Amino acid sequence: MRRAARQSNGKGQSALPQARLRSRVRGTLRKIKNRLNAGSRPALAQWTGALGGAPDASGLLTRDGDRVRIAAKSAAQVRAKLWDGLMPGKASQVEIAVADWAPPMPHWSGRLGTLPGLLSYQVNLPREGGAASVCVTLAEPLPLLRVVPALLAVLAPWHPLPAVVSVDVAVDGSPVPWLRPDTSVLTLSPEQTEGVLRPYDVSLTGSGTAAPAIGVALTGSRFEIAPVGGVARVVVDAVSASPLGRPRHDPAQPVGELRLASTDNGAWWELRGDGKVLTAGRVGDPLDGDQSAVLNALAGARLVEGAQVPASAQAAALAQLAMTGLVLSAPRLPAEAASLLSADLVKIFSGDLPGAGADGLLWETRGVAQRRAAMRGHATGFALPAATTGAYPSLSRPPSVTALLVTRRPDYLRQALAMMAAQTYPELDVIVGLHNCELSPAQHEELTSSPLPVRVVALPRELTFGEAIGATTALATGSLVTKVDDDDRYGPEHIWDLVLARHYSGANVVGKGAEFVYLAPYDTTVRRTMGQELYDGVVAGGTMLMSRGDLEAVGGWRPVARSIDRALLDRVLRDGGLVYRTHAMGFLYTRHNDGHTWDPGLDYFLQGDGRTWQGTPPYDEFATPAA
Secondary structure (H helix, E strand, O other): OOOOOOOOOHHHHHHHHHHHHHHHHHHHHHHHHHHHHHHHOOOOOOOOOOOOOOOOOOOOEEEEOOEEEEEEOOHHHHHHHHOOOOOOOEEEEEEEEEEEEOOOOOOOOOOOOOOOOEEEEEEEOOOOOEEEEEEEEEEEEEEHHHHHHHHHHHHOOOOOOOOOOOOEEEEOOOOOOOOOOOOEEEEOOOOOOOOOOOOOEEEOOOOOOOOOOOOOOOOOOOOEEEEEOOEEEEEEOOOOOOOOOOOOOOOOOOEEEEEEEEEOOEEEEEEEEOOEEEEEEEOOOOOOHHHHHHHHHOOEEEEOOOOOOOHHHHHHHHHHHHOOOOEEEOOOOOHHHHOOOOHHHHHHHOOOOOOOOOOHHHHHHHHHHHHHHHHHHHEOOOOOOOOOOOOOOOOOOOOOEEEEEEEOOHHHHHHHHHHHHOOOOOOEEEEEEEEOOOOOHHHHHHHHOOOOOEEEEEEOOOOOHHHHHHHHHOOOOOOEEEEOOOOOEEOOOHHHHHHHHHHHHOOOEEEEOOOEEEEHHHOEEEEOOOOOOEEOOOOOHHHOEEEHHHHHHOOOOOOOOOOHHHHHHHHHHHOOOOEEEEOOOOEEEEEOOOOOOOOOOHHHHHOOOOOEEEOOOOOHHHOOOOO
């Protein structure tokens, strides 16, 4: 833990006592408000399902020859059944109809995935949400496992991370629940035998007739165990187990019990609270909207010991639920289950839940650290194999990221590059654009001695800010690019947070909000009131991350002198893209007296009812290296 040293400043000395007084008053009002909210908070409804219930196929899929209609409550339910054995065979006309559809952002509509032989399609998306449908007619029948993901892309965002190496996965017709919907699947008939696969395919055949080109251990369950880093690890899908919609911690949020049970239909988990079952699901199944809503309403849960379930199911349930941000405690996790989880995640689980009167940020930072560990170690696409020739789910490291840092203030570079060098993300380089300024010999030596790959480009004065960052972007080699401001502060996990959010949100642009604002002249941090993780129209410009391909597809940066961030977001939204705002941990939006393109004055940030700290919040999330 750390606390920044207080800086002496005449204006800060006179303003800080007033800020502290306002903070104490606001803190008292918050406590009163929380008590009132706790008294009026509606109790969570009891879950009415049954553990071990068989997948409900009635009314979900109906077939008439080559015509198939899939009717469900939501797109999440269709996704949950995609690999459930309920969508076998092929069809030339496919319709998906959902009763409860809502766009992630107003006026958003998805885009139909690529389908060869497409003759026609029809989409019905109500403006305010409700019943929605999408239907396609194809020249020739295609496997439903290929058609359904293409249709789901119209109803829900899905935008896979860029990859320079990936595999084709061959299956023998049996469902493979843990595969992502974007996976290139080669569906083999059961009678096909050796010789069908190419050397660069991966075989997941249940019969074992085709030898896998790359070994993957199958369990026949709703999740998978794969060799990650040379050891066995559970691997689950993070897209449907994401923290989307998770709010800031509220002391009135209840704490539940997590129970596991074996049934004739696989291992199941259930969350209990107030003596009743609040929600439940089969281990490894994608979470639907109803389950996610209950998880977001809970602060945390303790694992009840003594469940007679396989160790792999126990590990998979914990990994999947941890990805949602629900804070979990499992201090006496059986050794066999712990061996299937990353050491970082087991360490987090080993602690008890924060106490009832604990700082809300303690809950939030623990939930963020927990889901990072779960996704990095167990999410399809991030669980890293021992070598680049290792096993699926990934044949390569995470996508490379180039940080774009355009500045007119060389004196700020030392601190900015120190923060980038401290990032834990393994594939990062930096391009520094010097806009109408030069480096001293000492500054140039500092840049060249950075442990990160750093390139420097001189940008002439006549370029606008938009043109300057465009020229810098043109030199980027990363699959993803992120904008970094020279005066903002970034914790060591910042880049990882953005890449993970890009993965599970499917958004074109991801970023953090300017929620924690560091007022440098006052040496004070203010937390502004912002909502939960969500799709939004704005993120802090110094945190935006997107693929270079997406950036160029919307026309790149606009050649303007100011508001280049807003101008880019406008282009993305106008083009039908999505912007996602993830949690704000590890990012301090910094204000000072050196001039800003948007400058309402420092006192503007002290006028709200947000919490304040002298220096920076005393959590490792906000720790930045000394320049």
